[in-house]
Amino acid sequence: MKFAFLLYPGVEPIDLAALGVVSMGRRLMPALSYLTVAAAPGLQTLANGLRVAADTGFDDCPPVDWLIVPGGPGWSAAAEDPALLDFLRARAATPMVSLCTGAMILAAAGLLDGRVATTKCQVTAAEDSPLDLLAERHPRVEARPALLVDEGQLITGGGVGLCIDTLLYLLATRVDAAKTEELARILEYGAAAQANRARLDTVVRSGAAAGG
Amino acid sequence: MKFAFLLYPGVEPIDLAALGVVSMGRRLMPALSYLTVAAAPGLQTLANGLRVAADTGFDDCPPVDWLIVPGGPGWSAAAEDPALLDFLRARAATPMVSLCTGAMILAAAGLLDGRVATTKCQVTAAEDSPLDLLAERHPRVEARPALLVDEGQLITGGGVGLCIDTLLYLLATRVDAAKTEELARILEYGAAAQANRARLDTVVRSGAAAGG
Numbered sequence: 001m002k003f004a005f006l007l008y009p010g011v012e013p014i015d016l017a018a019l020g021v022v023s024m025g026r027r028l029m030p031a032l033s034y035l036t037v038a039a040a041p042g043l044q045t046l047a048n049g050l051r052v053a054a055d056t057g058f059d060d061c062p063p064v065d066w067l068i069v070p071g072g073p074g075w076s077a078a079a080e081d082p083a084l085l086d087f088l089r090a091r092a093a094t095p096m097v098s099l100c101t102g103a104m105i106l107a108a109a110g111l112l113d114g115r116v117a118t119t120k121c122q123v124t125a126a127e128d129s130p131l132d133l134l135a136e137r138h139p140r141v142e143a144r145p146a147l148l149v150d151e152g153q154l155i156t157g158g159g160v161g162l163c164i165d166t167l168l169y170l171l172a173t174r175v176d177a178a179k180t181e182e183l184a185r186i187l188e189y190g191a192a193a194q195a196n197r198a199r200l201d202t203v204v205r206s207g208a209a210a211g212g
Numbered sequence: 213m214k215f216a217f218l219l220y221p222g223v224e225p226i227d228l229a230a231l232g233v234v235s236m237g238r239r240l241m242p243a244l245s246y247l248t249v250a251a252a253p254g255l256q257t258l259a260n261g262l263r264v265a266a267d268t269g270f271d272d273c274p275p276v277d278w279l280i281v282p283g284g285p286g287w288s289a290a291a292e293d294p295a296l297l298d299f300l301r302a303r304a305a306t307p308m309v310s311l312c313t314g315a316m317i318l319a320a321a322g323l324l325d326g327r328v329a330t331t332k333c334q335v336t337a338a339e340d341s342p343l344d345l346l347a348e349r350h351p352r353v354e355a356r357p358a359l360l361v362d363e364g365q366l367i368t369g370g371g372v373g374l375c376i377d378t379l380l381y382l383l384a385t386r387v388d389a390a391k392t393e394e395l396a397r398i399l400e401y402g403a404a405a406q407a408n409r410a411r412l413d414t415v416v417r418s419g420a421a422a423g424g
Contacts, residue, residue: 014232014399016262017376020225023260024372027336034260043265048235048246050228053255053263122398124239160236161376161401164229186334187226189373191411192404199403 001031001175004064006102007038007054008084010074011046014160015099018068021167024187028179029171037061039083047072058087066170067091070163071100071120071130079108097155097170099163101130111154113140116203120159121145130159147200158200164189165196213387215246216276218314219256219266220296222286226372227311228264230280233379236399240391241383249273251295259284270299278382279303282375283312283332283342291320309367309382311375313342323366325352328415332371333357342371359412370412376401377408 005019025032038044038054045051056062069088078084088096088109098106103119106112120130135143148157148166150173157166168189172180184190217231231246238244250256250266257263268274281300290296300308300321310318315331318324332342347355360369360378362385369378380401384392396402 012232013235014229017226017229017232019262020227020229023225023258023262026260027339034262036262046235048238049267050231050235050246050248051265051267053265055261055263120400122400124394124398127239159398159400161399161404164373182336186336186371187373188332188334188371188408189404191407192373192401195403195407196400 001066002064003032003034003066003068004037004061005034005068006070007036007044007046007052008074008078008081009045010072010077011044011070012072012100012160013046013048013050015070015072015102015163016052017161018070018099018163018167021164021171021183021187025171025183027186028183029175032175035062035064047074058083064094067094067096069096069098069102069105071098071102071104075101075104079105085109095153097157097166099157099166100159103156104130104134106154106156107134107138107141112138112156115151115154116142116144116149116205117151117156118144118146118149118158118203119156122159144203145200147196147202149203149205151205162196165193168193169202213244213278214276215244215278215280216249216273217246217280218282219248219250219264220286220290220293221257222284222289223256223258223282224284224312224372225258225260225262227282227284227314227375229373230282230311230375230379233376233383233395233399237383237392237395239398240395241387244387247276259286270295276306279306279308281308281310281314281317283310283314283316287313287316291317297321307365309369309378311369311378312371315368316342316346318366318368319346319350319353324350324368327363327366328354328356328361328417329363329368330356330358330361330370330415331368334371356415357412359408359414361415361417363417374408377405380405381414
């Protein structure tokens with residue numbers, strides 16, 4: 001299973017932990033692989049200065065099994081970037097998973113219309129709630145607080161650290177549940193994942209809903 | 213508080229989540245900052261191909277408050293790299309925190325001698341246990357399974373996903389406990405952190421032991 005991880009200016013570096021789950025996952029599921037994609041190949045500056053290289057630009061991105069759309073303070077500019085939105089719309093047939101405020105970008109591309117979705121719920125007192133913004137700006141999206149929402153070809157994950165839970169869920173349901181449980185153990189994340197599942201509803205939809 | 217995050221070939225990308233904790237932490241503790249350091253400035257290739265830029269080389273790295281030494285499959289080559297070990301020894305007065313198998317590099321530099329330390333404990337059936345290797349190769353280090361070990365100027369964190377817990381602990385004890393609790397909440401990591409603390413002993417040593 002091949003993943004492409006979308007990069008844009010202002011991605012929050014902690015969302016790279018999701019890509020880290022894929023990387024660590026190769027120890028148990030060697031067929032996993034990933035690449036990074038941005039408007040053009042080369043360095044992207046993430047939030048607070050971390051610079052990460054995109055392996056490929058939008059025009060040359062090979063077919064992948066899942067496209068990962070991370071969040072971060074750059075989401076609002078990304079959600080108004082015509083080239084980025086065109087790239088997502090052109091790949092609408094590719095299964096996608098959003099992390100944190102990455103759901104706001106998918107919503108801006110129209111890819112969440114008619115679907116249930118979640119995004120970052122917890123914010124500082126000074127910040128707007130992305131979940132509220134998702135509901136306000138995108139009335140065709142059914143915004144819901146959740147660990148993650150599974151709509152078949154589209155998975156929207158909750159905020160920040162839940163990106164790890166989201167990728168573990170994806171690997172458990174689409175690749176190998178037993179190996180993913182083993183992966184959580186070697187990540188020393190088993191207890192954490194269990195605590196998160198107990199805390200927030202996991203919304204799972206499939207079949208007709210996924211065809212939405 | 214300024215952090216330098218060490219990069220070397222083969223760092224496991226999920227350890228970047230620790231740097232992500234610092235990045236997200238700026239929303240509540242604006243004085244936090246970070247840079248990345250490697251043998252030379254420029255791109256480093258992490259495990260499975262992620263390329264991340266080092267902001268500075270060893271020779272030009274400015275003084276920082278904490279040096280973060282991540283782990284990953286590249287640790288064994290890093291632990292035999294004279295330039296990297298010299299850099300760490302030259303910075304021995306700088307407080308350091310290791311993540312996962314990063315402790316093996318600190319041990320190779322002799323910086324854990326006479327101290328209690330932990331490292332990655334959970335591995336696949338095919339892998340050697342870094343905790344066992346730490347005990348076998350470095351008899352002057354008291355290797356112990358733990359969430360983390362606090363030796364004052366040196367903190368060694370447990371495996372992989374526990375890098376998030378390690379950085380939260382560091383911020384809680386050295387910067388601001390209340391703001392760090394709030395940070396865990398906006399990371400949606402509060403329940404996970406609590407579950408991890410309940411699972412593995414947290415060894416805290418200070419005072420005379422830290423001078424060890």
